[in-house]
Amino acid sequence: MPDMNFSEDYEYAKLLDADDEMGIFRGQYVIADSQELYMDGNSLGRMPRRSLECLQRIVEKEWGHQLIRSWGQGWYDAPQRVGEKIAGLIGAAPGQVIVCDSTSVNLYKLVMAALALRPDRMKIVSDTMNFPSDLYILQGCITSAGACHKLHLVPSLDGVTLDLAELFGAIDEDTALVTLSHVAYKSGFLYDAASITAWAEQKGALVLWDLSHSVGAVPIELDRWGAHMAVGCTYKYLNGGPGAPAFLYVNKGLQTKTLSPVWGWFGERAPFYFEPIYQPAEGVQRFMSGTPPILSLLVMEQGVDLALEAGIERVRKKSLGLTNYFISLFDIRLHPLGFTLGTPRDPAIRGSHVSLRHPSGYQVTRALIEEMRVIPDFREPDNIRFGLSAMYTTYSEVWDTVERIYQVINEERFLNYPATRLSIT
Amino acid sequence: MPDMNFSEDYEYAKLLDADDEMGIFRGQYVIADSQELYMDGNSLGRMPRRSLECLQRIVEKEWGHQLIRSWGQGWYDAPQRVGEKIAGLIGAAPGQVIVCDSTSVNLYKLVMAALALRPDRMKIVSDTMNFPSDLYILQGCITSAGACHKLHLVPSLDGVTLDLAELFGAIDEDTALVTLSHVAYKSGFLYDAASITAWAEQKGALVLWDLSHSVGAVPIELDRWGAHMAVGCTYKYLNGGPGAPAFLYVNKGLQTKTLSPVWGWFGERAPFYFEPIYQPAEGVQRFMSGTPPILSLLVMEQGVDLALEAGIERVRKKSLGLTNYFISLFDIRLHPLGFTLGTPRDPAIRGSHVSLRHPSGYQVTRALIEEMRVIPDFREPDNIRFGLSAMYTTYSEVWDTVERIYQVINEERFLNYPATRLSIT
Numbered sequence A, B: 001m002p003d004m005n006f007s008e009d010y011e012y013a014k015l016l017d018a019d020d021e022m023g024i025f026r027g028q029y030v031i032a033d034s035q036e037l038y039m040d041g042n043s044l045g046r047m048p049r050r051s052l053e054c055l056q057r058i059v060e061k062e063w064g065h066q067l068i069r070s071w072g073q074g075w076y077d078a079p080q081r082v083g084e085k086i087a088g089l090i091g092a093a094p095g096q097v098i099v100c101d102s103t104s105v106n107l108y109k110l111v112m113a114a115l116a117l118r119p120d121r122m123k124i125v126s127d128t129m130n131f132p133s134d135l136y137i138l139q140g141c142i143t144s145a146g147a148c149h150k151l152h153l154v155p156s157l158d159g160v161t162l163d164l165a166e167l168f169g170a171i172d173e174d175t176a177l178v179t180l181s182h183v184a185y186k187s188g189f190l191y192d193a194a195s196i197t198a199w200a201e202q203k204g205a206l207v208l209w210d211l212s213h214s215v216g217a218v219p220i221e222l223d224r225w226g227a228h229m230a231v232g233c234t235y236k237y238l239n240g241g242p243g244a245p246a247f248l249y250v251n252k253g254l255q256t257k258t259l260s261p262v263w264g265w266f267g268e269r270a271p272f273y274f275e276p277i278y279q280p281a282e283g284v285q286r287f288m289s290g291t292p293p294i295l296s297l298l299v300m301e302q303g304v305d306l307a308l309e310a311g312i313e314r315v316r317k318k319s320l321g322l323t324n325y326f327i328s329l330f331d332i333r334l335h336p337l338g339f340t341l342g343t344p345r346d347p348a349i350r351g352s353h354v355s356l357r358h359p360s361g362y363q364v365t366r367a368l369i370e371e372m373r374v375i376p377d378f379r380e381p382d383n384i385r386f387g388l389s390a391m392y393t394t395y396s397e398v399w400d401t402v403e404r405i406y407q408v409i410n411e412e413r414f415l416n417y418p419a420t421r422l423s424i425t
Helices: A010-018 A023-028 A050-072 A078-089 A103-117 A131-146 A164-170 A193-202 A293-310 A313-335 A361-371 A395-410 B008-016 B023-028 B050-074 B076-086 B104-116 B132-144 B164-170 B192-201 B294-310 B314-339 B360-369 B393-410
Strands: A095-097 A125-127 A148-156 A177-182 A208-210 A227-231 A247-252 A353-357 A377-379 A383-387 B097-099 B125-129 B150-154 B177-183 B204-208 B231-232 B247-251 B353-357 B377-379 B383-387
Touching: A010 A395, A023 A293, A050 A293, A050 B050, A078 A095, A078 A247, A078 A293, A103 A131, A103 A177, A103 A208, A103 A227, A103 A247, A125 A131, A125 A164, A131 A148, A131 A177, A148 A164, A164 A193, A177 A193, A247 B023, A293 A313, A293 B294, A313 A353, A313 A395, A361 A377, A361 A383, A361 A395, B008 B132, B008 B314, B008 B393, B023 B294, B050 B294, B076 B097, B076 B164, B076 B247, B076 B294, B104 B132, B104 B177, B104 B204, B104 B231, B104 B247, B125 B132, B132 B150, B132 B177, B150 B164, B164 B192, B177 B192, B192 B204, B294 B314, B314 B353, B314 B393, B360 B377, B360 B383, B360 B393
Parallel strands: A125 A148, A125 A177, A177 A208, A208 A227, B125 B150, B125 B177, B177 B204, B204 B231
Antiparallel strands: A095 A247, A227 A247, A353 A383, A377 A383, B097 B247, B231 B247, B353 B383, B377 B383
16 A cells, blocks of 8 residues: 655645546535635535535425425435435445434434343443544433443543454443444544454344444445444535434344334324324334435435445545545654644554644644634544545645645744634534 | 405405505515415425525535534524524523424423423323324333333314313323324314413423424414423424424423433533533533534524514414405305315414315315315315415415315316325325
């Protein structure tokens, strides 16, 4: 994987861009300000241009004209249709993925279902690198389930990676559920999902993957891993739009044995017959809740289509090209300035963002945003995250980003900002 | 309330329209086909024209340009901001309403919270006129809570109204929760929410109102009634768009005593500090779950704004004008053809739609849609629902609708259609 032709010069970035087979996709996204370096696509992806046509169709034909009839003309099927498209990105055979609710609500539903499937086991295993939002849901689920379960968080010693042996040691015959984020939101660590799933399966535990930071960025093979359940968000690397509805996966073999705690009418066998007694739908649809937010869902579909057109192999190749290049430039330009790498150096265990750690990380982030037209984001205590999207980030943008980070330190611009976080973004 | 000048002639409908102070609002909605009589605004309201400007703003400025920064520029606050607007429509003082999730998910969260607040009471009271979707959620909640609760459904003897005495009799010292739809989805019966809430309160039970069929259509005074909780949908009379996010209300006095079962990060005290241990937000915000669907939410806000501009008093006056007029024409033109009224004749207990019952109701509905350009909807076993929206329905449209129903029977057009439902709409 080392790039033998590597050079730190800007011309080399231009060469890489010229040679980039994914370059054709950048034009598919709205880039309102080409001088601004948007490095936060792992938090909110850019808007696909075709979202505009989609919105126009909704406005002029669907909501605006066909009104209620649109439910029978593409709306009612949309959670399944888009779910099957996402299935193609996560290695799931048909009939196992549905779009509904938020990642948090989906996680709640699946965790409650998983605990009910393993009523004699009282341990939930996760780790300290998981999304806090997922840990909150787990804490709530334990309360909902009667407060008898124990949440075991495997610690990450370096804050970047997880020791698999330690994780394996934590999974035992009392473990009902192992739930982890496939790519760690802070460090970008990519878990060996196949081995972890196989180990848990051997111990009789269920495994639930949060794919929010991996879907549309790295290859995922839920069926091959033998994963039991998964959830994921669509507004990061899938570019689905702010708060776009999430998805969930329930393995075919489990579907008839389990139910969502939320007996929603969209998960009912025949919702428009208005029968008084709930009868769950046959397949994964039983995990749907209420009426889905159609505007957000249909716009999100556009981002998913683009990811499918690119293909996850090409996406992964470009993504690693970007992160490798970023790290090579970091070594030369930024490491001497006091930055350390908060992301695995080994590409085999790296997602699609690079975290740089710096004692003045928050100040550096503010300076980049306010003065340098670079948009990363900051995660406590000292991580500056640079999300690199295979769909639209260029090598030149990476080069420019590293140079602007260099300037923030070199020109002491970061000293213009408070050391602690004041705003929510 | 009887209209002394009433005439069955079309000219009288035109006079009523000319005299309609709400007439100025019709132009605020997209009406793509003025010959089509859209009578399903109680299922999916029409699209406000200003939704277009809102979408343009999201596309050009927010998602399309400011990207992640938009969270700090109106997105993050949107659930509260729109919640407070809705509060103005439902008689709630500030700090008690939030927009999030779907009606079903919100109902699940609040029912679970209510049952936890009354741990020694095992009865949930509702009625057979409630939304099946709400009854499903209640059935799921009972399972989630350990299957010890019992759902008591007060029967409606005529399918149109509910005997208050019977409801009162069902609410006892074992009742944890009374939950009803404020306006019955099928008959349009409007419940005496003040009396019911007071009675339940006296028995120590909590009361949760589903406002889906009343918000934006009839006056609601949650605080004055002493209601404990409420949920509601925004895509019916609020014209928020298909599947637009729902809202929930938790009375100030209860907020600190209760939690959502879904410990979502948007309900956390400081979600962007990413602390590992969940701490609920102070107020009603603790009932939020995950990231809200921003596109659907901001578009929905436009419909809420229009309802606020109209004012609920004017809305109610027009709504009753429309339903009274519809019923007067029904008496003369349709009753002789075998239709019966499935909606209360007394305006004081009527919401904003009129249901007509007919033995061939499904066939009549199909004929109206396929041949007559009238769009009502059908609810088993024999109800044809005509949703009349104060915001955009005209008296002329009501007149035309009644005439076209007359023709369907008179010309035997309904015989062209199967007697049973085949499609989902």
